[in-house]
Amino acid sequence: AAGARLLARQWVPAEPAGRTELPGRTAVLAAPGTEAPAARLAAALPGAEVLTPDRLAADLADPRTAWDRFDAVVDLAGCAGADTPPERDALLTWLRWTQRVVDHARPELRCLLVSRGPGAGGAARAGLYRMLQSEYRHVRSRHVDLGRDASDEEVCRRSADELGVDAEHAEIAYRDGVRHRAELRELPSGPSDAPRFPAGHVLWVTGGTRGLGLLTARHFVARHGVRKLVLTGREPLPPRAEWAAHIAAGTALGRKLRPLAELVEQGVELEVLAVPLEDRAALAGALADVRRKLGPAGGVIHSAGFTDFGNPAFVRKPEADMARVLGPKIFGLDALVECFRDEPLSLFVLYSSVAAAVPALAVGQSDYAMANAYLDAVAEARPYGLPLVSVEWPSWKDTGMGEARSAAYQASGLDTLSDEQGLALLERALASGARVVLPALPRP
Structure with missing residues (x-):
């Protein structure tokens, strides 16, 4: 597409322009493994209190909890080890606690997530800290990455410094002691290194029975010669012998089955599975079955996901709805990484969203921004050396959730992207060598 660009996060030096007084009462959230720096930070701040996950749960259970007792939150979950994956119950407890603090906060609430590098323990929380101030005017929120080698002393010193910074930059990183802010910049054009899908291997596409997942699967068949395909979806489909009858009847199910039947007619060896991605044992069993039938996996496209448009306000989102949005992209990705870590993958593509990169576009979609920011963080970290690439898609107008029409967008x-434009940008993104990339088509 003419004018289309690939953007990626770059770090620009950004010394604080102004400072303000430290808050009077600060909650220091200690995740397992961060107790020592949490105690050290609390001792250095006025009126600070360390809250463990058990304390968050106790606050939620106590009807007498004073939810307006803090004017700042410093979350050290990002300082836990990089090998500490998010734990579902703890994440949801933290979310419910944060909802109440934000809802009852004093006129200015400062919220800070402090991390030691991408993919660290706080990766599942980063998207929320980056976007909260865009949704709530009384909140100043920020994610600060100190790098993998930051000592406990540096965690405490930088955290206290950042609490006193009067600035609206939502994403900060320290590199060689210099403070930087995140900025989206165009990737320089370079030699193309387009992926080559290995002949005889299997392409797995999560969320592959509809929308962008199915569109991508058909593209890989046509463009990259994929002949063995696994499409996973939420709902079980009828046996293949019944597909023709459903298609002939012209029902909604028949319309869903038609493109799948067309893949089979093209000679593709197709498996369609309803496997819960968050169930690691079930996923591992499905992978083993497919390996016996079709052979090893050569690639994964992770496009499964949910959105919740019914409850836009973060403080009003029901826990069950947030869990539904977070599940496929956070816990589903964790399961995929563990199950496919030893497969001979030539590509492992994550379908993220522009909402993870542009906080203003995450307003009303806080849980979705969290989920996609996690995809980005895991792609940056590339556990086990997997060839992970996270693509932060803007709106598609032909396929997917439909054309975005909000004032913020x-x-x-x-x-918005047509199918043709989006697939062309996918090819460019995969050839770019970037781990996290935003395909952008500027509005004319």
Whole structure:
């Protein structure tokens, strides 16, 4: 597409322009493994209190909890080890606690997530800390990455410094002691290194029975010669012998089955599975079955996901709805990484969202921004050396959730993508060598 660009996060030096007084009462959230720096930070701040996950749960259970007792939160979950994956119950408890603090906060609440590098323990929380201030005017929120080698002393010193910074930058990183802010910049054009899908291997596509997942699967068949395909979806489909009858009847199910039947007619060896991605044992069993039938996996496209448009306000989102949005992209990705870590993959593509990169576009979609920011963080970290690439898609107008028409999206300067434009940008993104990339088509 003419004018289309690939953008990626770059770090620009950004010394604080102004400072303000430290808050009077600070909650220091200690995740397992961060107790020592949490105690050290609490001792250095006025009126600070260390809250463990058990304390968060106790606050939620106590009807007498004073939810307005803090004017700052410093979350050290990102300082836990990089090999500490998010734990579902703890994540949801933290979310419910944070909802109440934000809902009852004093006129200015400062919220800070402090991390030691991408993919660290706080990766599942980063998206929320980056976008909260865009949704709530009384909140100043920020994610600060100190790098993998930051000592406990540096964690405490930088955290206290950042609490006193009067600035709206939502994403900060320290590199060689210099403070930087995140900025989206165009990737320089370079030699193309387009992926080559290994002949005889299997392409797995999660969320592959509809929408962008199915569109991508058909593209890989046509463009990359994929002949063995696994599409996973939420709902079980009828046996293949019944597909023709459903298609002939012209029902909604028949319309869903038609493109799948067309893949079979093209000679593709197709498996369609309803496997819960968050169930690691079930996923591992499905992978073993497919390996016996079709051979090893050569690639994964992780496009499964949910959105919740019914409850836009973060403080009003029901826990069950947030869990539904977070599940496929956070816990589903963790299961995929563990199950496919020893497969001979030539590509492992994660379908993220522009909402993870542009906080203003995450307003009303806090849980979705969290989920996609996690995809980005895991792609940056590349556990086990997997060839992970996270693509932060803007709106598609032909396929997927439909054309974005919000005022915030209009103001972003981004145009919506046609299927043709999106697939062309996918090819460019995969050839770019970037781990996290935002394909952008500027609005004319």
